[in-house]
Amino acid sequence: MRVLSGIQPTGRFHWGNYFGAIRQYIALQHADEAYYFIANLHALTTVRDREVLRRNTQDAALDLLALGLDPAKATLFVQSDVPEVSELCWVLMTITSQGRLERCHAFKEKKSKGIAADMGLYTYPVLMAADILAYDSNVVPVGEDQVQHIEVARDLAKAFNHRYGEVFVVPEAKVMPDAARVPGTNGEKMSKSYNNTIEVFEEVKAARKKIMRIETDSRPMEQPKEPEGDHLYQLCSLFVDDAKRQTLATRYRTGGFGYGEIKKLLADEAEAFFAPARERRRELESHPDRVIEILTDGAGRARRKARQVLDRVQQACGLAYTNP
């Protein structure tokens, strides 16, 4: 089984990224083969400052390694270091209908907010399909918001196979049921574009402040409350074990507590949960050369695999004319 996923270096990773995606990357890195990449070509659709993009790319690598991604087990690389993917993207573009991309919600949403829709944003799912299909990926661990894009990759793989023979592996999305859509501080999906995130490596004091400001309702303390569907409860559930979760659910159903106490519990649990990774990150920061080495080695391995798949594609559709 081959696992693959990508994450954009658009800023520091937040709890949604961690529980929806990164935690799965780490759990699945023991699979036969795992490829994880920093999607800087995708980030180019929003990050227009070269220094910021470079710094974000480095931060993304440090964060992933600190959180437990093991380069001895998984191949970690930067998307733009594998040019074969961009070439495959073009081939896929020739079989992608305009309507298919117009229906993608990420594009529709951004357009409805008045964000100028350039071709990068519009064809974003095709590049994502190329990312996935270039490595014969079977399983793609992601949060719920990416499932529709993986559907596009599946459709394109099937359409290509139908026309040219069995060239692509048809991938499947893998979503964590308990963290498919991690809520942000206002209850909406946690997302940088909604300004409701809490970052994994946020400074402890700043994280506490954000947690204490999580929006809650104004029901009186004594009133029993249903925990399911409550975003503060959902956030706590991500950090605690089953026994603590049960106790918390019982407290909700009994009533007689203040949201302030629950927020304090969340702040304590989150701080303890990420403390070892915070320590590892500090250590890694003093070895920037080691990070470059890991990414260079990863890119080499990723390119070899992508080259094989691209050769197959070129043969199948008649592109390999001078090199049959």
Ligand code: TYM
């Ligand atoms: P990105 O960078 O927006 O997000 C990275 C991962 O984090 C997940 N995620 C969440 N999961 C649960 N709850 C949330 N609130 C939450 N917010 C984010 C995302 O679902 C994602 O898994 N297009 C991709 C990057 C990409 C990619 C790929 C992924 C490029 N090529 C190929 C998989 C395969 C993206 O923008 O993810």
